[in-house]
Structure formats: structure tokens, C-alpha cells
Amino acid sequence: MQTFIKKVTDESVFEAVNILNNGGVVGMPTETVYGLAAVGTDSEAVKRIYEVKGRPSDNPLIAHVHKDYDLEKLVFVEQDYVYKLIKEFMPGPLTLVMKSKGVVCKEAVCGGSTLAVRMPSHEGCQKLLRAIDKPLVAPSANLSKHTSPVTAEHVYNDLNGKIPLILDGGKCTGGIESTVLDVTGKVPRILRAGLVTREMIIELVGNCEIAEHKEGDKVKSPGVKYTHYKPNCKTIMFSEEQLDLAKKCYEESIKSGETPYFMCSDRVKNLLNDGVNVLNLGKSAEEMAANLYDKLLEGEKKADIIIAISLPDEKGVNMGIMNRMRKSCG
Ligand code: TXA
Numbered sequence: 001m002q003t004f005i006k007k008v009t010d011e012s013v014f015e016a017v018n019i020l021n022n023g024g025v026v027g028m029p030t031e032t033v034y035g036l037a038a039v040g041t042d043s044e045a046v047k048r049i050y051e052v053k054g055r056p057s058d059n060p061l062i063a064h065v066h067k068d069y070d071l072e073k074l075v076f077v078e079q080d081y082v083y084k085l086i087k088e089f090m091p092g093p094l095t096l097v098m099k100s101k102g103v104v105c106k107e108a109v110c111g112g113s114t115l116a117v118r119m120p121s122h123e124g125c126q127k128l129l130r131a132i133d134k135p136l137v138a139p140s141a142n143l144s145k146h147t148s149p150v151t152a153e154h155v156y157n158d159l160n161g162k163i164p165l166i167l168d169g170g171k172c173t174g175g176i177e178s179t180v181l182d183v184t185g186k187v188p189r190i191l192r193a194g195l196v197t198r199e200m201i202i203e204l205v206g207n208c209e210i211a212e213h214k215e216g217d218k219v220k221s222p223g224v225k226y227t228h229y230k231p232n233c234k235t236i237m238f239s240e241e242q243l244d245l246a247k248k249c250y251e252e253s254i255k256s257g258e259t260p261y262f263m264c265s266d267r268v269k270n271l272l273n274d275g276v277n278v279l280n281l282g283k284s285a286e287e288m289a290a291n292l293y294d295k296l297l298e299g300e301k302k303a304d305i306i307i308a309i310s311l312p313d314e315k316g317v318n319m320g321i322m323n324r325m326r327k328s329c330g
């Protein structure tokens with residue numbers, strides 16, 4: 001199969017809708033990362049997603065809808081605070097897990113009773129969702145375990161030959177996947193940290209827990225138990241306190257004939273020697289989130305080893321960044 005990349009236009013969206021309505025899968029942009037979409041009510045199409053990605057069949061998918069779509073067609077809203085979250089953060093990088101009404105097929109929720117729903121804010125994605133007017137289930141458009149894609153080219157590098165079309169909506173501005181929030185209980189619970197932070201949720205609804213995923217736990221969000229986001233090169237992570245050790249690691253790597261790259265914030269970059277190889281994540285947390293996967297994917301092309309320096313804390317957006325850094329470089 002030949003894979004075409006096409007800019008989001010009326011014509012390419014029309015073509016995507018046709019492919020999707022005929023049981024196919026397409027790459028689509030969102031503001032977080034690129035998704036691999038199929039019609040959520042089509043079991044065969046949804047199975048294709050798992051095949052194409054090589055995704056474990058017990059890891060459920062998120063249903064994406066346009067901004068005028070009535071979420072209550074798909075899920076039961078059981079808690080009043082959910083309406084506040086919808087009003088404040090949708091469309092945007094927030095995914096809500098609620099009791100499913102069974103409209104989206106069981107293959108997409110892996111037989112579970114809940115469904116994750118999200119309303120992307122990306123204009124090109126909204127255009128597609130509006131044109132098809134059906135929920136599109138979509139995981140990130142990478143091969144299972146690999147780093148998530150933030151450009152159409154990244155999607156192409158992983159899925160070339162396996163899907164007919166990638167809609168190109170430019171580089172994702174968010175850069176890390178949506179916050180996944182379990183809102184079935186009295187207190188919302190973060191299953192996956194993202195750009196909608198715990199602090200923001202607490203400010204709006206007064207409380208927010210963080211799901212702890214310990215060894216031996218019955219995992220609530222299956223995705224978190226798998227290794228994830230791995231670039232195709234060696235990786236290692238140090239804290240800022242271990243910077244001298246990280247520098248030694250860099251020197252050792254050079255001595256053994258390799259090409260090492262540091263990956264760190266702009267601030268830490270200034271603590272490194274001039275002339276060393278650096279994948280600079282940038283200054284603010286939002287900037288670092290937006291650059292993280294792009295830098296990991298740049299790194300796997302250039303480096304034999306990425307030496308990541310962790311962030312000093314896990315406040316706000318840093319929590320989502322650190323969660324990915326640990327999985328990709330830990
Ligand atoms: O930003 C995003 O969320 C991107 C874009 C494409 O929308 N999508 C994405 O999908 O990251 P994926 O499949 O790579 O990650 C979905 C996460 C997984 O950790 C999965 O376990 C969790 O959401 N999830 C999905 N449905 C769930 C459910 N019913 N209950 C608990 N967790 C769920």
C-alpha cells in the first residue's frame with residue numbers, strides 16, 4: 001500500500017472520510033500528538049488499528065469527537081463536576097473516562113465498561129471530525145512502544161506502507177498526549193498526566209487525585225503498564241544533581257567512538273561545556289512538552305545514546321513531561 005501525506009484541505013478531508021467510512025484507518029493531526037483514526041463503531045476498522053500499530057489488545061482507545069458533538073450520546077455523565085471540566089477544557093488536551101453507553105464498539109474499549117472521550121482543539125482535526133460526524137477512535141500514530149509522532153513525517157516514518165493517508169496539520173503544538181482523567185468517582189483521578197494539570201483541575205473542581213500505578217496493582221489505565229515512547233537508540237537519565245556523572249557518561253561514550261547527545265532544558269544546557277551535542281528542550285514547561293518527542297526522534301537519528309537530564313520538580317506540566325522522560329529514557 002502506498003502512503004500519501006496530504007495537507008488538510010476540503011479535498012483531503014473528503015478523501016479521509018471516504019477511507020474511514022469504508023473501514024480504513026488514516027493518520028490525523030491533533031494538538032497533542034498525531035492519531036491513527038478509525039470509525040469507533042466499526043469493529044473491523046478498530047481491529048486494523050491494533051494490527052497496524054502492533055498494539056496489545058488489552059489497551060483501550062480514546063474516542064474523538066467534534067466540538068458540537070453531544071458526549072452524552074457516548075457516555076453517562078455521573079458526576080456534576082464533569083460539566084465544569086467540559087466547559088473549561090473541551091475542546092483541548094483533556095480525555096475523560098466515563099461509563100460507556102456501548103455506541104463505540106467493544107474492540108475499542110477492550111471489552112471494558114468505560115470509554116475515554118476527547119475533543120481535540122486542532123482545527124484540521126475538528127474539520128475531519130465535523131465532516132464525518134462520528135466518533136473516531138485513535139491511539140497515537142506510532143508503532144507500539146515507539147516515541148509518539150508530532151509531525152506527519154514522524155507518522156510516515158513509522159507507518160509507511162501500512163496506511164493509505166496521513167492528513168498533515170503541521171507540527172503539534174502540545175507535544176505530549178492528553179491528560180487522561182477518570183471521572184467515574186466523586187473525586188477526579190489522573191490516569192495519565194498531560195497539559196491539563198492537576199493544579200488546574202483542583203482550581204476548577206476543588207480536588208484531584210493521581211492514580212498510583214504500583215507493581216502488582218490491578219491497572220486502571222492499561223496503557224501505563226507498557227514500556228513506551230522509546231527512541232531507537234540507547235538512552236539514560238540523570239538528575240541535575242548527578243550532572244557530573246552525566247558528563248562522565250558523555251566523555252566515556254565519546255572515548256568508545258560513539259556519538260552522545262545530552263537532552264535537557266535550556267537552563268541545564270548553560271551548565272554544560274561549550275561545543276557538546278545537545279537536544280535543547282527549551283525554556284518553559286510548555287515549550288519543553290512541545291519539543292520532547294520531536295527531540296527524541298531527532299536524537300534517535302543523530303545519536304548513539306541520549307543522555308537525558310530530568311527536570312527539577314513535577315509541578316504542573318512538568319509531571320507529564322517527567323512521566324514520558326522516565327519511560328523513554330529511564
Ligand atoms: O493526546 C492523546 O490522547 C492522543 C491523541 C491522538 O488524541 N491519543 C493517545 O492515545 O495518546 P493512546 O491510545 O496512545 O493512549 C490512550 C491512553 C492509554 O494510556 C489508555 O490505556 C488510556 O488512554 N485509556 C483509554 N481508554 C481508557 C479507559 N476506558 N479507561 C482507562 N484508560 C483508558
Ligand code: MG
Pocket residue numbers: 139140148
Ligand atoms: Mg500512545
